[in-house]
Amino acid sequence: MTFAVETQGLRYRAGRNFAMEGVDLHVPTGAIYGFLGPNGAGKTTTIRLILGLLRATGGRIAVLGESMPAARVSVLARVGYVPDRPHVHPSLTVAQSMELHAAFHARWDARWATELKGQFRLADDRRVGSLSKGETGKLMMLLALAQLPELLVLDEPTDGLDPVVRRDVLEALLAYVSDRQASVLISSHLVHELERICDWVGLMDRGALVAELPMREFKSGIKRLYVTGAPALLDDTTPFTVLSRGPANGAAEQWLVRGWTPDMHDHVTSLGATVTDVIDLDLEEGFVELLRSFRDKR
Amino acid sequence: MFKAILKTQWQWTRTAVLLAAIAAFTMPLLSMNSNVPTIQPRSFISVMQTWGVGYVVLAATVGLAVAILAWSSDHRGHHVYALTLPVARWRYVLLRFGAGVVFLVPVVAALGAGALLAVTMFPIPQGLHTYPWALTARFGFAALVAFAIFFAISSATARTAGYILGAIAGVIVVQFLADAAGLHWDVVSHAVDLVLAYPGVLSVFSGRWALVDV
Numbered sequence: 001m002t003f004a005v006e007t008q009g010l011r012y013r014a015g016r017n018f019a020m021e022g023v024d025l026h027v028p029t030g031a032i033y034g035f036l037g038p039n040g041a042g043k044t045t046t047i048r049l050i051l052g053l054l055r056a057t058g059g060r061i062a063v064l065g066e067s068m069p070a071a072r073v074s075v076l077a078r079v080g081y082v083p084d085r086p087h088v089h090p091s092l093t094v095a096q097s098m099e100l101h102a103a104f105h106a107r108w109d110a111r112w113a114t115e116l117k118g119q120f121r122l123a124d125d126r127r128v129g130s131l132s133k134g135e136t137g138k139l140m141m142l143l144a145l146a147q148l149p150e151l152l153v154l155d156e157p158t159d160g161l162d163p164v165v166r167r168d169v170l171e172a173l174l175a176y177v178s179d180r181q182a183s184v185l186i187s188s189h190l191v192h193e194l195e196r197i198c199d200w201v202g203l204m205d206r207g208a209l210v211a212e213l214p215m216r217e218f219k220s221g222i223k224r225l226y227v228t229g230a231p232a233l234l235d236d237t238t239p240f241t242v243l244s245r246g247p248a249n250g251a252a253e254q255w256l257v258r259g260w261t262p263d264m265h266d267h268v269t270s271l272g273a274t275v276t277d278v279i280d281l282d283l284e285e286g287f288v289e290l291l292r293s294f295r296d297k298r
Numbered sequence: 299m300f301k302a303i304l305k306t307q308w309q310w311t312r313t314a315v316l317l318a319a320i321a322a323f324t325m326p327l328l329s330m331n332s333n334v335p336t337i338q339p340r341s342f343i344s345v346m347q348t349w350g351v352g353y354v355v356l357a358a359t360v361g362l363a364v365a366i367l368a369w370s371s372d373h374r375g376h377h378v379y380a381l382t383l384p385v386a387r388w389r390y391v392l393l394r395f396g397a398g399v400v401f402l403v404p405v406v407a408a409l410g411a412g413a414l415l416a417v418t419m420f421p422i423p424q425g426l427h428t429y430p431w432a433l434t435a436r437f438g439f440a441a442l443v444a445f446a447i448f449f450a451i452s453s454a455t456a457r458t459a460g461y462i463l464g465a466i467a468g469v470i471v472v473q474f475l476a477d478a479a480g481l482h483w484d485v486v487s488h489a490v491d492l493v494l495a496y497p498g499v500l501s502v503f504s505g506r507w508a509l510v511d512v
Contacts, residue, residue, distance in 0.1 A: 053381050077384035087378040089371040091310050103302030104383045 361444025
């Protein structure tokens with residue numbers, strides 16, 4: 001498997017309150033990778049490190065096979081970026097913003113940019129500073145897409161947008177990805193939104209990558225089990241990962257497990273315990289439970 | 299690339315440039331017009347030298363305004379847009395600098411036109427000479443020096459600007475302490491001389507700036 005983005009042992013410190021220690025992130029080529037985490041988890045910082053906007057204190061970053069920040073110029077020519085806050089000059093009009101962006105991107109597709117402008121209902125002569133939040137979001141997405149990137153890095157691109165605008169933006173993104181087989185790294189704390197579009201997911205919390213796995217594995221593999229007669233310790237042969245365990249009603253215990261499949265009942269029985277109930281968690285519940293177990297361990 | 303930067307930078311620089319160009323054009327005309335009733339060469343030169351301060355102030359102001367405006371939009375966006383463009387950082391700085399230099403040209407040209415028109419329109423006392431080209435060249439160079447210095451300062455971080463202000467404040471504090479201790483050290487004058495007297499970096503701003511002189 002090749003990776004559009006790969007970090008190894010990425011380290012960064014911002015003041016006393018935030019530190020990233022050894023983040024290993026892998027965005028497979030051609031995948032839509034959902035980067036989840038609560039506010040302040042370090043998602044934006046990681047993205048900025050990946051794009052060379054911040055300098056890491058340690059570790060290695062490779063984007064589209066090139067080392068960052070050493071190959072910054074050639075990498076940025078192949079990456080479309082939508083930041084968490086508007087970065088386009090507010091005194092320019094929509095047309096001027098597009099013209100400026102086009103001048104710096106050799107692969108700019110003017111015809112498609114015009115199409116997208118119509119699709120997003122953006123008027124040429126409107127000043128960026130006078131655009132609504134939704135319109136600004138659409139303009140930033142237009143600029144990122146029309147430069148025909150191989151990798152799109154989107155930092156909370158739909159945060160604060162109304163559902164109609166959000167749908168427009170995500171539809172344009174998905175159309176582009178299916179046409180061009182581009183890779184996408186999209187950060188959000190809107191879990192349900194990512195559940196629909198992503199095929200990989202990475203969970204970040206307090207500067208650490210908690211989990212990184214395919215979305216289907218994440219959705220189907222995280223369960224809450226109710227277990228009676230549970231042993232105090234589980235041996236190494238247990239074929240699933242217990243993320244957390246705690247008391248449930250009565251004599252039962254509640255386990256949050258990853259990698260569970262129905263044929264594993266036998267293994268639990270062999271330990272002298274019985275699984276009385278298996279609950280499927282949706283992405284949001286799984287996300288919350290994963291974070292909870294991670295924080296408990298810390 | 300340069301054309302795009304020039305065009306966009308013009309959006310937020312044009313008002314300052316147009317106002318400065320109007321001031322630069324009218325200043326020589328006003329200086330000569332205010333001298334019309336004066337027939338004594340000495341008084342004439344004295345008034346011209348007073349106007350000379352105006353050219354210095356205008357050159358410094360134009361340089362400052364164009365430099366600050368060159369970076370204003372990038373500062374507002376915390377430089378995120380510029381830093382994610384696929385262009386080397388030194389090249390981007392050069393593009394912004396080049397665009398700023400281009401915007402100084404209409405102001406310098408306006409001063410030149412105003413100076414030429416003034417020396418043609420108004421009489422001067424016998425024995426005195428006009429220097430419209432020299433004044434224009436000096437103004438252009440001074441505006442460029444001011445622009446370059448302020449461009450460098452405003453492109454830097456707030457910390458760097460703080461160091462510069464701290465250094466200036468340090469000189470003033472040393473002067474204050476020296477005065478309080480009864481020491482006859484003129485630190486401020488020495489510092490000012492170091493910068494303004496030839497070959498100091500701001501020496502172009504000192505000396506005589508007159509459209510008409512002996």
